[in-house]
Amino acid sequence: MALNIPGLSGSSSTSGATGAGAVTGTNQMGQEEFLEMLLAEINNQDPLNPQSSSEFVGQLAQITSVENLNSLNSQITGLVSSLQYSQAMQATDLVGKTVTVPMNIMELDNTGTMSGEVQVPVNTDRLQVFVQDANGQVVSSMDFGPQYSGTVPFTTDDLAKGIYSISAVATYGVDNETVPVALSTKVDSVVIPGGGKEIELNLAGIGAMPVSQVSRIGQ
Known part of the structure; x- marks a missing residue:
């Protein structure tokens, strides 16, 4: 039984x-x-x-x-x-501090600058950074010349209020390649979603971004 x-x-x-x-x-x-x-x-x-x-x-x-x-x-x-x-x-503790995240679009509420960094994968003959407005027009450009592999910081000058995109191009011989860009901005607040979801940061000019995406923390 x-x-x-x-x-x-x-x-x-x-x-x-x-x-x-x-x-x-x-x-x-x-x-x-x-x-x-x-x-x-x-x-x-x-x-x-x-x-x-x-x-x-x-x-x-x-x-x-x-x-x-x-x-x-x-x-x-x-x-x-x-x-x-x-x-x-x-x-x-990050609220009010500057963080760097992999993003190439930012909105400026007032006239000011944009800063960030370019990740150069291998030594390049020439590195250029371009700033475009919402209409796709290049409003600023920076030429860094030859660069070793690694992180190259950049800062723009006197941009008017509006939405901007950043792109970086590395030259290898006769070839040009787009390389990754990251932008730096202030942390406005922290979002705690709960339910096992990842904590997010509300970033000035960018919006919500997972905290795991932060590559650098400044003052």
């Missing part, structure tokens, strides 16, 4: 691996209830056809595994919440 537990089967190891939801809700059974049923099963089994002890042990192992998984899930959830809280507290 087999012991019948709703959602658990002693004859199939697969049900034990995938039956996490089988011991939840109205059919939930703890170890104590299982052991009571197990003792009753043993006491009332047919002495001429006794139940295999391995089946009892297998069913007990299944329910124990499910309970251990539930406990582990709870611990992981708590750990994630703690980590998010810690990251949020660290992120709030």
